[in-house]
Amino acid sequence: MQKLLKYIFFALIGLVTLSLILSIRLPLCQSFRIVFGSVYVLFLPGLVLSFVFFPFRNKEIDPVRNKISNGVDIIERIALSFALSIAVVPLLVFYLNLIGMKINLLNVSLVIAFIILISFLVIYWQRRRVSEKKT
């Protein structure tokens, strides 16, 4: 958990720095919106989804199946995060648009928030199952 918080902290520092660098050429508000918006749209949904399907690191032992897991390392997770975000979010918005949802900032943000929330619930359930198995 501490390691995760450390990663989040450094990621935030990096994103703020990038926003400040971009603000040399863009208005400050827009540069923050672009940097954090891109992460929210192009990275976060895929990252959370990758934890749902690949909860373990490379060669880590899966305690539920009791064998070496088909895990992913950090670079693999980053690439998967981009690929899944790029594929899953537009697909979901496209299908929702077919049934009448408007494609605007609010709706897209809500769809992404929904993906993240559901994924977190699945991850929470998976973790509970693992800890139950351990005990």
Add this chain to the structure above:
Amino acid sequence: METKQIYTNLRRIYTNHKLLIIYIVLVILSSFSLESKIHLVSYVAFALLVGFLFFEDKRIFTNGKRINTNHEYTNHEWSKWLIVIPIVIILVSRILPFAGFESPLGYDTGIYKKFIEDFANALPFLPDFNSGIWAINEPIGLYLITDFLYLIGFDIYQILFGLYILFDVLIGIGIYLVVKKFSNINAALCAFLLFAISVTQFQAYWFMYYKQIVPLFLMLIAFLLLKKKSYLVIPVAGFMGGLHPMTFLIFGLVLLANFIFSKYKKYLFISGLSILTITFSLYLHNPWVLFNLFPSINPLSMIAVSEDIAGGKFFDLSVYIQLAAFYLPFAILGFIYLIQRRKFDPVRDNEREKKVQGEQISNGVDYLFFWFCFNFLIVYLGFFFHNRFIISLDVIVIILAGFAISQILGKTFQSYHSKLAVLLFLFGTIYFLFNNVITTKPLISQEELNEIKSLAIITKENTFVMATNAYYAPWVYGYSQRRTIAPGLFEHDNKWAKEEWNIFWFTDDLEIRHKLLDRYERPLYIFVGDRQEDLKLKFEEDPTLVKESPRVYKYK
């Protein structure tokens, strides 16, 4: 001299890596555009190199087992953070063309700009199929992504160029991951570096094949997910089909071939069927988009395609062979490994098989084998748009070369000649790439572009602007912000047939030309670029055409 002695001498040359060094020097010399004699010698050295690499390697590995201990095989894994080097090379080479030019990338830039704008303007919905805009004839996948970025505050240029560069880096990372999964980290780093220094990939980037770059990344990730037997491949590959049918065609063929030969039929069947369902659902709004694969449906579009660069035409196989000369012998060797063993890292694969119990070591490399076969056949046999398939062919060639180079380095990196060969290789390839980056000039000058952009200021909204040449059509279409008439392209070229365009270009009879122009709404603004000096001369003599600026005429 006896044959055996010749062979022994030649083998000594190879084992000292002299032949490798000679070959690299020859390729560097030929990249200086020296006479074709150098090319001929290069090809002879190429053939010798492939042959000796193969026979020498065969002595060390037979049936996946190491039998000769004369060479030090190193299992030392390089640091994964070395991927920073190719990322930096990609970023520098992709950003450098923007120094001094606003829009330095290829022919399709204006078209993508207009399509992104059309899709953004239609928000909060997708463009209406009946609106008649040209963008609706496109697969919508890419524009779903660009719509989101537009919504969060990106401007058109940031989407057009920033996202494009990001995807180019992501392809490199995709290659790294695929090679790492199918082989080892050293091969992955070699392949990523080859991608970064590949002139073919730089040219693909420069030609602005946006729709082809994005699905290439997704295809690599899809192969990775297939190897992991993950059902996440369904949304990734399904969406890829909605981005670019041609890339999806290769993926589909590979999946089908694997389905026939693989033992994981259930997984591949469910995945394949679901992927197809998702892909076809993305074309529900306009199924005819799938048939736009065939450019000859609209005979007028052939006017554009027949131009050297127009129509997004990529270079052919013979040019590609020269551009990829640095790593082609290694790719051939990699392909030979593939056929021989269907495994790229015999030593480590054997160890892994012993170590990892329960994990199936499948013939996952079949994906790569079929990818190379289908892609090469499409290019070699000259199927429709075959030159465009060279981009994905280069990716698989890089993957194969990465495998071979890492094996050769693993065996012989300790030797002095080997280090010299690596240094020469790096110097030659990086020089070749940056020479190409610097000498590849934009297809349109900044002055011409400024004049096209000024049309948005000097003309009223809904005015028609005519590009008299398909070469300039995308720029006028994307940057003038006005309804564009161009030969064989876009939604407003519906008044003239192909023969009438020919009359317009070549006639000296003012009356005939006026009759043709009268068919369009007036005032009509006509852009004549520097490539059409002869037409400009004719326009100068026409009193009904008022010169608004050096390249823009107004027909009253």
